[in-house]
Amino acid sequence: MELYLDTANLEQIKEVAELGIIRGVTTNPSLLAKEDPTVDFKQRILEIHKLVGGHLSVEVISTDKEGMIREAEEIVEWFPEATIKIPMIPQGLSAVKELSKKGIPTNVTLVFSVTQALAAHHAGATYISIFLGRLDDIGYDGIGILNDVCEIWDVQNYDSLIIAASIRNPLHIIESARAGADIATVPYNVLMQSIKNPLTERGLEIFLRDYDNYLTSRQKSMLI
Numbered sequence: 001m002e003l004y005l006d007t008a009n010l011e012q013i014k015e016v017a018e019l020g021i022i023r024g025v026t027t028n029p030s031l032l033a034k035e036d037p038t039v040d041f042k043q044r045i046l047e048i049h050k051l052v053g054g055h056l057s058v059e060v061i062s063t064d065k066e067g068m069i070r071e072a073e074e075i076v077e078w079f080p081e082a083t084i085k086i087p088m089i090p091q092g093l094s095a096v097k098e099l100s101k102k103g104i105p106t107n108v109t110l111v112f113s114v115t116q117a118l119a120a121h122h123a124g125a126t127y128i129s130i131f132l133g134r135l136d137d138i139g140y141d142g143i144g145i146l147n148d149v150c151e152i153w154d155v156q157n158y159d160s161l162i163i164a165a166s167i168r169n170p171l172h173i174i175e176s177a178r179a180g181a182d183i184a185t186v187p188y189n190v191l192m193q194s195i196k197n198p199l200t201e202r203g204l205e206i207f208l209r210d211y212d213n214y215l216t217s218r219q220k221s222m223l224i
Helices: 010-017 029-036 043-050 065-078 090-101 115-124 132-137 142-156 171-180 188-194 199-221
Strands: 004-005 024-026 054-059 083-087 105-109 129-130 161-165 183-186
Touching: 004 010, 004 188, 010 043, 010 188, 024 043, 024 183, 029 054, 043 054, 054 105, 065 083, 083 090, 090 105, 090 115, 105 115, 115 129, 115 142, 129 132, 129 142, 132 142, 132 171, 142 161, 142 171, 161 171, 171 183, 171 188, 183 188
Parallel strands: 004 024, 004 183, 024 054, 054 083, 083 105, 105 129, 129 161, 161 183
Antiparallel strands: none
């Protein structure tokens, strides 16, 4: 399972990219709105891709088929590597069908059920984003739904890739990998939390202390 970073913050992306653990970035209008509104949208997207390379999902804001297709074609003109993020609505499925014929990769977002995931696959989606945290928020079992989707994909040998999205904690990352998701797209804070452990920090502290004591002992023995 690959890890993507779910943010539009350049400082966060740069920091995590330097760790070498992410293979892409996902964005959405909400994430972009949190950043500097004076920055040009195209400029921000290209800056993100320069830092990470790999996958970068760029979401359309139209809700009609023609508008989504038009936006997608405009995006790939200035950013050919883009994956176009399309909402899981009937008009979105129609747009995915047409974009698939044109060879433009799509990421169907806001998927909350197995049947929605199946519909996105049959429309021609390249990626399908299952929103775990938001399902948990309303009393559904997000991981359970992801498990069902991944099991069906294995049985049917479907080739669209499953993204575990709306990750809220490190356990979501673990369970997404266990379920067989192809990708988990993770917020910065959760990703950084997932690579830290107090035992690691304590162990390093002990190693350094012991080595310092060793050097001190050697210096003393050389003076005798």
